[in-house]
Amino acid sequence: MKFINYLESIAGIEIFPMISLTIFFTFFVLLTVWVFKVDKQRIIKMKNIPLNETNESQQQ
Numbered sequence: 001m002k003f004i005n006y007l008e009s010i011a012g013i014e015i016f017p018m019i020s021l022t023i024f025f026t027f028f029v030l031l032t033v034w035v036f037k038v039d040k041q042r043i044i045k046m047k048n049i050p051l052n053e054t055n056e057s058q059q060q
Helices: 003-008 015-037 040-047 049-059
Strands: none
């Protein structure tokens, strides 16, 4: 028996790909909106976090 036959026998299976696509699309739309609305100073601060930690440990 092929795998496709197992999927066809499950009731309501056709909704799961649509739910996955909706979640995927919603996540990336929200992420794109956040990227364009976030304060640029916050991005610069987050970009420098690894450098700040290294500099602080070297100064001590």
